[in-house]
Amino acid sequence: MDKELALLHKITARTAQIGIIGMGYIGTSVATETTTAGFTTIGFDINRERLNLLRQKQLPLLQLTHTSADLRSCDIFIICVPTPLTEMGKPDLSLLKKATHTVSAVLHHNCLVVLESSVAPGTTRTIVQPLLEKSGFSVGKDLFISFSPERIDPGSKQTMRAIPKVVSGADQPSLKLAIALYEKLVEKVVPVTSLDIAELTKVLENTFRLVNINLINEMAQYADTIGIDIWEVIRAASTKPFGFLPHYPGTGAGGYCIPVLPTYLLEDAEKNHIPLPMVAQALKTNSFQPCYVVKRAFEILQKYGKNGHSRILLTGITYKKDVADTRESAVLKVWKELEKQQAYVSYHDPHVPKFNGTTSLHLTKDLIKQHDLVLVSTPHSDLDYQQIVDSEVPIFDIQNALSHFQNEHIYKL
Incomplete structure (x- = not known):
């Protein structure tokens, strides 16, 4: 049996538990779609004030926490943290690295980790993947990694579900799982052949x-x-x-x-x-x-x-x-x-x-x-x-x- 089949079955049956790292605008939008699709979801954020505001919305199937240990039961992790600039106007990946360390500490066999944060080409492959593999799990063996750039338009009535979703994988099993997941969340999935292509897609959109x-x-x-x-x-x-x-x-x-x-x-x-x-x-x-x-x-x-x-x-x-x-x-x-x-x-x-x-x-x-x-x-x-x-x-x-x-x-x- 292919190693991804167990998780694929969980996704198909909607029994996979999803952890969202970063419950800002993007993370909240993702959580809306995962819970609407029937997935039990844990939203993690270090900002307790933000979590208290989100609790007032009372989304079904959504548990909110600032404790990383609560993520241990998750099969899928979706990282949605900001990737801002420093005060000097330079790229700042500190929040992304912290989020990746958080996920790495709670991984178990055959988890899927998806990065939605906007990054330069090569970031998922050269920064996120090595940090995750420090857990002892590795791509091609017992870890699946995907990059799927967020495309949500703040202030618009158009929901995440209505916007075509570009997805990629570190390998074919990762891509297969990412496609299966997002087919449950959005109307149209657009697979591409590599992590770097998906990353540059978002870069091109914004640079345009x-x-x-x-x-x-x-x-x-x-x-x-x-x-x-x-x-x-x-x-x-x-x-x-x-x-x-x-x-x-x-x-x-x-x-x-x-x-x-x-x-x-x-x-x-x-x-x-x-x-x-x-x-x-x-x-x-x-x-x-x-x-x-x-x-x-x-x-x-x-x-x-x-x-x-x-x-x-x-x-x-x-x-x-x-x-x-x-x-x-x-x-x-x-x-x-x-x-x-x-x-x-x-x-x-x-x-x-x-x-x-x-x-x-x-x-x-x-x-x-x-x-x-x-x-x-x-x-x-x-x-x-x-x-x-x-x-x-x-x-x-x-x-x-x-x-x-x-x-x-x-x-x-």
């Missing part, structure tokens, strides 16, 4: 976005300089039924993936002496975009006779609309740059009540009028834009959220 977001930001700067409305240009170009995918100007690419994973790619490319000038330039352009936004903001203020000590209100500080995630948010870089220029900055964000000791202001017309400029920085759906426009305070509409308003005090990026 980074390059195109920064292309449109450059085009927006050019269009503004010669007096052309870039938003109308994008609308017109989007009517082409092939060969064009619209991207939109803003404060710069943010979040835990788009500006992060290309940095992992670039570091790996440099180690292998492979130049990636377009990726490097996109990252450089992205880092400059918040400074450009601030430059434009002060140009608007000067039209009203204001200086660097102006009061500026940011509406939205998350990296994208309708989420509570501020990781790598370009708006925060705009905030920091505004303060460098002696501006007094406050913010309103219904999704972030407090940030770094500052409290989100309650938005009223009187409050808005106390400011010299409003930056519509993250276009949340639940903001009262009519109230902002009625205040007659100058508005810098960075992401065209006010396109349906006609007002001489509204300025576009």
